[in-house]
Amino acid sequence: MTGARSGAAGWGFVAPALLWTLAFFIVPFVVMGAMSLATLDGRTLVWGLHPDNYVELATRAYLWRAIIVSLEITLTVTIVSVLLAYPLAAIIAFRVPPRWQRLALLLAILPFWTSYVVRSYAWLLVLAQEGIVNRALTGIGLLDDPVRLANTRFATVTGFVHFFVMLLTLTIYANLVQLSPNYRRAAMDLGANAFQTFRHVILPLTLPGIVTGAFLTFVLCIGDYVTPQILGGNTELTVPQVIMVQLGRRANFPLASALAIVLMGIVTLAYLGCARWLRLDRI
Amino acid sequence: MTKRISALLGGTAIVALAGPAAAQELNALVWCDHTDEALIAPFEEEFGVTVNLREYEGTGAALALLEQSRPGDWDVLVIDGIDVFRVVEAGLMAPLPRDELPLDDFFPEIVMEENNAVDGTLYAVTEKFxxxxxxxxxxxxxxxxxxxxxxxxxxxxxxxxxxxxxxxxxxxxxxxxxxxxxxxxxxxxxxxxxxxxxxxxxxxxxxxxxxxxxxxxxxxxxxxxxxxxxxxxxxxxxxxxxxxxxxxxxxxxxWTQSIGVLADSENPDLALEFVKYIVSAEGQARLATSSCFWGMPANSAAGDILTEDQRAALRWDEQGDYLAxxxxxxxxxxxxxxxxxxxxxxxxxx
Known part of the structure; x- marks a missing residue:
């Protein structure tokens, strides 16, 4: 009786999360999967088990190229963001006095407070040929003529990195401040210099935080439409941009769904690749 | 006597339209140029209604929105002129009464009967190009x-x-x-x-x-x-x-854009009034110079309302050559x- 009661109580506690997952993940995923196996007859949707969209994915050069472009941009953004965020988080965690750390974090995430779209357009102006970056570089004599920065992959990566450095700084900082200072003291007592302490003690211990932040960056970046659309100038297309093209005029939901399933597959592979280090409790 | 009865009936119709309209809302799927307050406010004031506008990009997106909505959710649709046949084929559009629309004032090339009508029935009317x-x-x-x-x-x-x-x-x-x-x-x-x-x-x-x-x-x-x-x-x-x-x-x-009334509209009379307002000379002048983007009005009578500067920016006097x-x-x-x-x-x- 007690066991049955506690079992019912357990299900009672779990039920809201289960219902939430069922309603907002499982059901949409099943619908999207079914839609990816549907096809269009002219402009009419035909349900069924048609592999057409996946065949098209395998044979259409621009679709493959979109997947490759998305992966290249996402990996670049993830790596650059980690390389920039780690030192920033370390400075805040180890160099900034504790009473100022909250303010330092606030300043680090201040750009989060502005609209994502507005921030992207602002970057477009900053990176324009007559923008502040080109003017500064030509003004100090580093460049003779302005260079093309806007509407390039560089612009897309810059816009992404600006956003994700903030996110990664938070996740890595949360990890760093949980580290007991005794680890560093012990390493130094044993004769390790600062680099060795970092390489053999701090880095391995903070790896879960780095991987968790990097995984979040990967997931958010590969599915983002706004930044490449505004800053990339459509000089190359990512998967979300191709999805939008399919929906915009032709309402080709089946092919768009197949592309979305591929994106989910890539994210799943990324998860499996770093599951060993993922520690969401470190965020 | 007959005239008095007609006038009475006409007046009753207007009151019938204006009466419930005090609480009425009109829902329109539009392009961004219709979201200009200067365009919509005069209609709302005249009829005492609220016009709810939803912007969209791409006919596919509009069709998806309409499919996902309940019948009657939307009253008016603005759509790419070349895609009118798609929504007509889908049975989404209501016929429009030609005699209530100022088609004779339109630039002839812009009436586009072959796009806006099917089997002689008018389903949409060009509003801007x-x-x-x-x-x-x-x-x-x-x-x-x-x-x-x-x-x-x-x-x-x-x-x-x-x-x-x-x-x-x-x-x-x-x-x-x-x-x-x-x-x-x-x-x-x-x-x-x-x-x-x-x-x-x-x-x-x-x-x-x-x-x-x-x-x-x-x-x-x-x-x-x-x-x-x-x-x-x-x-x-x-x-x-x-x-x-x-x-x-x-x-x-x-390019052209057309406007029409949706077949399932719960406010077909008010929706038609909205279409008539948009293609009237006043509505056309406001739509042509919308803060979102400018474009030529389909109704040439709007030229009498636009300022010289506005006509110059639209290159009004060269339209004959451009259309050709x-x-x-x-x-x-x-x-x-x-x-x-x-x-x-x-x-x-x-």
Whole structure:
């Protein structure tokens, strides 16, 4: 009786999360999967088990190229963001006095407070040929003529990195401040210099935080439409941009769904690749 | 006596319309130019109703919205002129009474009976039009060069071009430069225009939407927008008169937008009044100069209301010549549309 009661109580506690997952993940995923196996007859949707969209994915050069472009941009953004965020988080965690750390974090995430779209357009102006970056570089004599920065992959990566450095700084900082200072003291007592302490003690211990932040960056970046659309100038297309093209005029939901399933597959592979280090409790 | 009864009935009809309208709402799926308060407020005040506007981009998005809505959720639809047949085929549009619309005042080329009517029944009416052609900065490029499409995207202007991010008008321009009429475009003609698109793409610094293209031209990021027109430069020309547009010798393509009442509308009378307001001379003048984008009004009577400056920005006096030298942009069937979109995406990924 007690066991049955506690079992019912357990299900009672779990039920809201289960219902939430069922309603907002499982059901949409099943619908999207079914839609990816549907096809269009002219402009009419035909349900069924048609592999057409996946065949098209395998044979259409621009679709493959979109997947490759998305992966290249996402990996670049993830790596650059980690390389920039780690030192920033370390400075805040180890160099900034504790009473100022909250303010330092606030300043680090201040750009989060502005609209994502507005921030992207602002970057477009900053990176324009007559923008502040080109003017500064030509003004100090580093460049003779302005260079093309806007509407390039560089612009897309810059816009992404600006956003994700903030996110990664938070996740890595949360990890760093949980580290007991005794680890560093012990390493130094044993004769390790600062680099060795970092390489053999701090880095391995903070790896879960780095991987968790990097995984979040990967997931958010590969599915983002706004930044490449505004800053990339459509000089190359990512998967979300191709999805939008399919929906915009032709309402080709089946092919768009197949592309979305591929994106989910890539994210799943990324998860499996770093599951060993993922520690969401470190965020 | 008969006249008095008619007047009484007419008055009753107006009261019947105005009475419940005090609490009425009209829901319209529109393009961004309809969201200008200066356009909508006079209608709301006159009828004492609220007009709820939902912007969308792309006919596919509109169809998806309509499919996901309950019957009666939407009353009015603004749609690309070449896509009216799609919504009519889907049974979404209600017939419009010709005798209540000022079609006789329209520019004849813009009535577009073949697009807006099926089997003699009118389902939509053209409300605005313009051109996808060449916008440019006259201080940085030779205006003479802009009269020849092949020169526009030649190596001479490589890296100084932005292409408008909509494949139908841009492919229409490519077809015109290859000597193919937009109405004659078929799968075979795509092979002819593919190299033209590749050349265009190779010369382009970006492929941009409306705001990005305007920004690129205004900030000097590019000097030419292929697919631009009055809708792109008119709102900028007051501050930057050097930003202008032309129709090249090979011609250009023409865009149109239509408006109609949805078949399932729960407020069909009010929806029709809204359509009538939009195509009235006053509504047309406001729509033509919407803060989102400018364009020519379909109803020529709007010319009496627009100011001289507004008429000049729209190049009112040259419309006869422009209409004669432009073609409606391609209106592909479903199969050709797929091939055109695939070619466009292939070109962008080159």
């Amino acid at each position: 313009g051109y996808n052609t060449i916008s440019y900065n006259s201080e940085n490029v030779d205006p003479e060069d802009m009269q020849d499409l092949s020169t526009v995207w030649s190596d001479e202007y490589a890296g100084r071009i932005s292409i408008y991010d909509y494949y139908l008008p841009v492919m229409g321009l490519a077809a015109l430069s290859a000597g193919i009429d937009t109405a004659a475009m078929d799968a075979a003609s795509l092979e002819t225009i593919a190299p033209v698109l590749s050349q265009m793409r190779a010369s382009a610094a970006s492929v941009a939407g409306v705001v990005a293209a305007q920004t690129a031209l205004a900030t000097g990021e590019v000097d030419i927008v292929v697919g631009g027109g009055e809708w792109l430069t008119a709102v900028l020309s007051a501050d930057q008169p050097e930003l202008t547009w032309t129709i090249p010798d090979q011609g250009a393509v023409r 030298r432009t073609q409606l942009y391609p209106a592909p069937d479903a199969d050709l549309d797929i091939e055109m979109q695939d070619l466009w995406l292939d070109t962008l990924q080159q």
